[in-house]
Amino acid sequence: MRLLSHMLSRFVQAGRLRITDAGGVVRDFAGKAPGPFVSVRFHDPGLQRKMFLSPGLAVGEAYMDGTLTFEDGTSLRDLFTLYGHNYQALDRYPLQALFRAIGRRLRWLQQYNPIGKSQQHVAHHYDLSRELFELFLDEDMQYSCAYFGDGVRSLEEAQAAKKRHIAAKLRLDGAKRVLDIGSGWGGMAMTLAELAPVEVLGVTLSTEQQKLAEERARRRGLSDRVTFELRDYRQIEQRFDRIVSVGMFEHVGAAYYDEFFGKVRELLTDDGVMVLHSIGRMEPPGTTAAWLRKYIFPGGYSPALSEVMAAVERQGLWVSDIEILRVHYAETLAAWHERFQAQRERIAKLYDERFCRMWEFYLLACENEFRLGSCMVFQMQLGRKRDAVPFTRDYITDTERRYGNMATAAE
CATH class of the missing domain: 3.40.50.150 (Vaccinia Virus protein VP39)
Incomplete structure (x- = not known):
């Protein structure tokens, strides 16, 4: 959780994110600017590593699989609103910036669309x-x-x-x-x-x-x-x-x-x-x-x-x-x-x-x-x-x- 916490502390610049991990440990990440509050619970110990490496993919898959759920009256829409207020900070995080640069190099393969x-x-x-x-x-x-x-x-x-x-x-x-x-x-x-x-x-x-x-x-x-x-x-x-x-x-x-x-x-x-x-x-x-x-x-x-x-x-x-x-x-x-x-x-x-x-x-x-x-x-x-x-x-x-x-x- 230490690596993920490091990334999230820089991600949340506005609003507040609360994460309860699979072991029941609660961590809060609060930005200096006002914004939405989101509370999520992880039900898979491996989700922390996945989120650090590829947060967008990991969150989507975890929501689909039910290994990420929402608490304290918050919802998926609240999470997207929080992301919308903070996504530029996440894009600047060194690891994510590196992955984005690699992705741009490989986008010809991602967009391979010949006839057939x-x-x-x-x-x-x-x-x-x-x-x-x-x-x-x-x-x-x-x-x-x-x-x-x-x-x-x-x-x-x-x-x-x-x-x-x-x-x-x-x-x-x-x-x-x-x-x-x-x-x-x-x-x-x-x-x-x-x-x-x-x-x-x-x-x-x-x-x-x-x-x-x-x-x-x-x-x-x-x-x-x-x-x-x-x-x-x-x-x-x-x-x-x-x-x-x-x-x-x-x-x-x-x-x-x-x-x-x-x-x-x-x-x-x-x-x-x-x-x-x-x-x-x-x-x-x-x-x-x-x-x-x-x-x-x-x-x-x-x-x-x-x-x-x-x-x-x-x-x-x-x-x-x-x-x-x-x-x-x-x-x-x-x-x-x-x-x-x-x-x-x-x-x-x-x-x-x-x-x-x-x-x-x-x-x-x-x-x-x-x-x-x-x-x-x-x-x-x-x-x-x-x-x-x-x-x-x-x-x-x-x-x-x-x-x-x-x-x-x-x-």
Whole structure:
């Protein structure tokens, strides 16, 4: 416990952490600044060593396995809040700083996503039971950051607003063919086809998503204009007037950014427009947390804008608009977590209690990263030509309002 105590005494700069070890010994670590109080109990003597070597991975696994529990009325959310106030101090701790530097050297291996391997990584998460996602997502099964604009309160409203916001940036007027890279369960593609007379091809690497998307398109009477294929975007050859990608870029990997944007340039018509919606970070390039990489998103990585922009520039694309969504995903994840907890008993029957604790850890950890950490979402508008879209942003707001009025009239 001595090594762990040394690290924790430097970690807790704000708030207070109480640890009761497996032998019943209680230790308090208090910062000089005010902050949350968290009380945890270790039920495994080996947990102290694991936490010293890899605190994020060890805490997540211990919570999943039940060898770390909370006391004194505190909770997992309190622990993440405490971490959010102190994570920079932990990152500066010599051993953790060394491991982060080694991780950056090895991230090419962590993000190894060639054709074939990408599908294995996607299947790990997105080919889970369809019922699981239906239990906590909105009605349209949008599994990405919602858009909580003025007056928007419910998750359903925020996800519909997100789709209209992206559609407005795509400037669908005059477009004929649209490509949706990473089409999920089909909601974005079908929305675009309902907003404008376009044909949409959605591609995904998830067999479960592709099957459900096809079913939904048939039910909505869109099968003649919206199709979904189980296909890697790198295998597509035809050109498109518009390309959209929502929540897929996080699975590309930094070593493949030039390949991604080079393919986008190849697939876009000369006056085509793309909108890329992705998680990013407001700090320099780094790595994906070990626990998240192991249990939730193998091969995944949320980039720094500096990495994205460098690849875009090398591929000769114009960036016509960038928008940063800062707390929107925190609110989205909070809504998902609330719905997950409301359906926890049913989810435990689908899987088991350990799975439920794993997903609780995932949802709360990610919410904390968007609320107190360095994560954000960016929307980037791209084109081959400088004048692919108007030179002012007024058309985005105007089109978005028009789409909103269409939705209101249809209700």
